[in-house]
Amino acid sequence: MEEKNFSATRASKGFTLMEVLASITILSIVAIGMFSFFTNAMKYTTYNQGKTVAINIARGVLAYMERLDFAALKQYVDNEIQRSDKPFVHLDASYCDDLPLFGDNEQACKKILGPTINNVAYDETRIHVFLVPYNDSKTWDKLRESPPEEFPASLKKRISEESIKNPDPKLQNYLLKIYVIVRWGDRVDDSEWLEGVIANETIR
Known part of the structure; x- marks a missing residue:
């Protein structure tokens, strides 16, 4: 009987x-x-959302201030x-119950100047309204020299570059300059701002 030789098969190597x-x-x-990508994407989304909310709040505040009685507002500013x-x-919102400017509807004032959106309270530390006499060169020079600490850097730069184009003093009786600042982040520069002019009802 023929004898066969069987060789052992070589075991396959592992890792x-x-x-x-x-x-x-x-x-x-x-x-x-991948984690860094998603983290940055979430930060970018939060950043854009904060800016969008702040701009919409500022627009609402600006529209609200424009509807107030101009004569009373001008007298108070002066x-x-x-x-x-x-x-x-x-x-800011803390003035809603103190000033007759806002009428009898204190709740409406606080909803505009101190809303809560996406579980974030935009109170008097986040929403600021600044009223400045229109076309008053002396006041304007003071504002450029010492702007409020709530002003973000971009607004300070804008004011430093701006000048009075129409020096007619009569315009002071009919117009008020307004700046609305809404801070959506932790820093002062994490803010959006709008500027506008409040006009006397007789020339609107």
Whole structure:
């Protein structure tokens, strides 16, 4: 009987420790990259959402202030500037129950100047209204020299570059300059701002 020789089959090789470690390292690098991508995407989305909300709030505040009685508002601004010797009047939600400017509807005032949106309370620390006499060069120079601390850098730059184009003093009786600032982040510069002019009802 013929004898057959059977050779043992060679066992297939497994992964070495170095190969396993290299694979883990590569997967970790890919995972970290993906995590950073999603983190940055979430930050960017939050950033844009904050800016959009702030701009919409500022527009609402500006529209609300434009509907107030101009004569009462102008008288209040003139008296406060004379009393405080500041080139502006600062208003926020804390004034809603103190000033007759806002009428009898205190709740409406607080909803405009202190709303809560997306579980974020935009109170008097976040929403600021500044009223400045129109076409008053002396007041304007003071404002440029010492702007309020609530002004973001972009607004300070805008004011420093702006000049009075029409020096007619009669316009002071019919117009008020207004700046609405809404801070959506933790820093002063995390703010959106709008500027406008409040006009006397007789020339609207």
